[in-house]
Amino acid sequence: DAMVIQNPRYQVTQFGKPVTLSCSQTLNHNVMYWYQQKSSQAPKLLFHYYDKDFNNEADTPDNFQSRRPNTSFCFLDIRSPGLGDAAMYLCATSRGDLDSGEQYFGPGTRLTVT
Amino acid sequence: GEDVEQSLFLSVREGDSSVINCTYTDSSSTYLYWYKQEPGAGLQLLTYIFSNMDMKQDQRLTVLLNKKDKHLSLRIADTQTGDSAIYFCAEKEKTGANNLFFGTGTRLTVIP
Numbered sequence: 001d002a003m004v005i006q007n008p009r010y011q012v013t014q015f016g017k018p019v020t021l022s023c024s025q026t027l028n029h030n031v032m033y034w035y036q037q038k039s040s041q042a043p044k045l046l047f048h049y050y051d052k053d054f055n056n057e058a059d060t061p062d063n064f065q066s067r068r069p070n071t072s073f074c075f076l077d078i079r080s081p082g083l084g085d086a087a088m089y090l091c092a093t094s095r096g097d098l099d100s101g102e103q104y105f106g107p108g109t110r111l112t113v114t
Numbered sequence: 115g116e117d118v119e120q121s122l123f124l125s126v127r128e129g130d131s132s133v134i135n136c137t138y139t140d141s142s143s144t145y146l147y148w149y150k151q152e153p154g155a156g157l158q159l160l161t162y163i164f165s166n167m168d169m170k171q172d173q174r175l176t177v178l179l180n181k182k183d184k185h186l187s188l189r190i191a192d193t194q195t196g197d198s199a200i201y202f203c204a205e206k207e208k209t210g211a212n213n214l215f216f217g218t219g220t221r222l223t224v225i226p
Contacts, residue, residue, distance in 0.1 A: 004156075031212055042118075042202060042216035043157065050212075090156055094212050100145050100164070101212040105156035 003027070004106035006091050012112045013081050021076040021109045023091030032074040033103065034066060035090040043090055049074060050096055078111075086113045118205055118217035125223045132190040134220045136203035139184060143205040146179060147214065148188045151200045160188070160201075190222075198224045 004025045013019040023032065030051050035043035047056045049068045063085070065077040078085055088110050092103040117139045126132045138146070144165050149157040163170045163177045163186075170177045176189040186203055200221050204214040 006156075033212075040219075042218055045213060048212070092157075096212060100162060101206050101214075102145075102147060102159055102162055103212070103214060104159060105149075107156045108154075110154070 004091055004093055004104055006089075006106035006109050008109060009107060010110050010112070012114060013078075014114055015083065016080045019078050019081055019111070021078075021089050021091075021111070023074045023076070023106055024072050025091075025093045025104075025106075026072070027093055027104060028071065029093035029095050029104070030071065031094045031096045032068060033092040033094075034064075034074070034076045035092065037088040037090055037108070039087075046076070081111070081113045083113050086111055118203060118215050120201075120203060120217040120220045122218065123221050123223070125225060126193050127225050128193060128195060130193055132188075132193045132197065132222055132224075134188045134190075134201050134203075134222065136186040136188075136217050137184055138186065138203075138205050138215075138217075140205060140207055140215070141181075141184065142207060145206040146177075146186050147204040147206070148175075148177065149202045149204060149216075151202065151219070153199075157202065193222075193224050195224045195226055198222055 007022045033048040034046045037043040046060045067075045088108045090108045091106040094103045119137045147162040148160045174191045178187045200219040202219045203217045
């Protein structure tokens with residue numbers, strides 16, 4: 001089945017220690033997104049790639065970076081995690097050529113910062 | 115920015131219908147979506163509606179859109195315990211790329 005995969009599902013890192021979260025997809029979608037979701041809140045878009053073009057949201061902290069080496073993979077790098085970065089991180093994909101633009105989400109990675 | 119509002123909680127008895135409501139402010143929204151999130155999981159796309167439609171039905175799900183009032187609802191017929199989850203509405207703005215703006219989510223609890 002075509003899907004969006006996130007690894008790991010649970011990640012524990014130390015305060016200030018860089019961490020990378022991974023997302024891969026078999027849908028062959030050209031747009032990939034990273035969202036941050038804190039407890040009892042709506043997902044908040046951090047950035048997205050439209051093909052190779054990176055689009056950062058204005059209020060995304062510089063501490064968050066992303067890489068997309070190819071169509072299938074996208075990474076979220078947190079350079080110096082703080083306690084406030086503990087959250088669920090959701091990856092999503094969509095077809096940029098579709099007006100409907102529906103996004104398909106992975107299961108998420110829950111990040112704990114100690 | 116866009117505001118998408120939902121009531122936080124809804125409880126219904128198993129077998130009854132559930133109606134989850136959403137209001138939004140962006141009159142240029144083109145598509146509106148409903149997503150379901152079970153505990154500890156990602157978001158599952160349930161259905162979506164184009165802004166020039168006023169109703170869409172898909173099995174137990176009925177979406178109603180009142181564009182004049184900027185009001186969207188999701189009706190779940192014959193609600194089951196497996197429907198217990200958080201439901202998010204989201205809108206896609208007319209301009210820009212594919213950004214979605216999510217509501218605050220409604221936690222649906224189905225009582226057996």
